[in-house]
Amino acid sequence: MDLREVPDPEVGPGQVLVGVRASTICGSDLRAIYREHLGEGPEAYQGVVGGHEPAGRVLAVGAGVDRIRVGHRVVVYHISGCGQCDECRHGYQISCTGAGRAAYGWQRDGGHADLLLAEERDLLVLPDELTFLDGAVVACGFGTAYEALCRTGVSGRDRVLVTGLGPVGCAVGLLAKALGSPRVIGTDPSPERRALALELGAVDDAVAGTDSELDALLDGPGGGAEVAVDCSGNGRGQLTALRHTRRWGRAALVGEGGQLSVDVSEVLIHRQLTVHGSWVTSTGRMSELLVNLARWDLHPEELVSNTFTLADAEQAYRTADAAQGGKVGITFTDD
Structure with a gap:
């Protein structure tokens, strides 16, 4: 610059x-x-x-x-x-x-x-x-987060999973709590960003995002959060969000970029998911x-x-x- x-x-x-x-x-x-x-x-x-x-x-x-x-x-x-x-x-x-x-x-x-x-x-x-x-x-950031939560209709009935704990991911967590979510779980490979999200109160739990970690927090294999929001813009994070959305749950993809490869029948159709692409x-x-x-x-x-x-x-x-x-x-x- x-x-x-x-x-x-x-x-x-x-x-x-x-x-x-x-x-x-x-x-x-x-x-x-x-x-x-x-x-x-x-x-x-x-x-x-x-x-x-x-x-x-x-x-x-x-x-x-x-x-x-x-x-x-x-x-x-x-x-x-x-x-x-x-x-x-x-x-x-x-x-x-x-x-x-x-x-x-x-x-x-x-x-x-x-x-x-x-x-x-x-x-x-x-x-x-x-x-x-x-x-x-x-x-930009808080507006993007709010739109995704409105699209997915987050309320006090919903646990929320956030993949990617940068500023937009933290905004999703803070706003989800304001909208009544009883529990917000965040994933990010960066220990610094996980620590910051916990310090800000944006999430209740912060993990690296392995299947075993999330299964332990979301009712075991086959469980999941009622709402998931991907803020990573990374194919791996996007797939994590979808795979750990509960049956009949809702997911929003807001992180720009990434290439996503998904078994549509197994992950989306058979589990009756609603997926939103949400842009700002x-x-x-x-x-x-x-x-x-x-x-x-x-x-x-x-x-x-x-x-x-x-x-x-x-x-x-x-x-x-x-x-x-x-x-x-x-x-x-x-x-």
């Missing part, structure tokens, strides 16, 4: 200038921008200011902006869609099929700068009870999540283990890439 001066953005019709106050680093950035360097499709990094998980304060608004006001504290939904396709009309700009789809930090300037130009429709007001860092963590969330559901977090007094910033100033952004990325702790954030002074 490099740090450079860029011109201050100017607001146009329907646009908002945000003074960024917190912007966290996502595993998708590390994978797709800094390793794969894709030039086309939804992960087509176009040499813009990085960072797709920003929150900040509104400094100026353009003509036609009436919902968002100067001074509002906001979270930026990280995909700006065309606004006209069926996906956008349902609030799922992440799945926008229009030619104008552009992700902050990927195809248009993102949150790793002190100023960010955003479309009004992409902004959600941050409740007073939540911090800017809370909002940044919601912008909608603006409506993210707004609902922000209200619920304030109500539950649950602060996503608990997942942040390291914060850096913009001047130390290179070290921030190195720390995130080491994958030994929780979420990594870049923070700015709130003038």
Whole structure:
């Protein structure tokens, strides 16, 4: 990465200038921008200011902006869609099929700068009870976790298995408990991440993920969790999640990447599983999540283990890439 001066953005019709106050680093950035360097499709990094998980304060608004006001504290939904396709009309700009789809930090300037130009429709007001860092963590990771749990309908009836205990996996655990799950079990090959998930209270048990370990926690062979969520993006983790979902249970796959080979009859059909592919969330559901977090007094910033100033952004990325702790954030002074 490099740090450079860029011109201050100017607001146009329907646009908002945000003074960024917190912007966290996502595993998708590390994978797709800094390793794969894709030039086309939804992960087509176009040499813009990085960072797709920003929150900040509104400094100026353009003509036609009436919902968002100067001074509002906001979270930026990280995909700006065309606004006209069926996906956008349902609030799922992440799945926008229009030619104008552009992700902050990927195809248009993102949150790793002190100023960010955003479309009004992409902004959600941050409740007073939540911090800017809370909002940044919601912008992608917590929103993704909440969507998966809503898709699977988690309630007090359900034990939850989480495969992959990075920031999104820990978010799944914390939110599952807030939704009433009596027990959350997590798997990860990293002892550091297992320890952190236990320390945060995101899981009740954390194991490496062998069949014998999970059988001992989930009613023996043939048992399983009522709900499983894979956050590993790894074929082995994905298969672990499916194989240890209880008969008639529900599973969600949210971890990007991985190649999955599965005996469809044995694992899915004969065990009557419902499997969701769940990609981020909608603006409506993210707004609902922000209200619920304030109500539950649950602060996503608990997942942040390291914060850096913009001047130390290179070290921030190195720390995130080491994958030994929780979420990594870049923070700015709130003038």
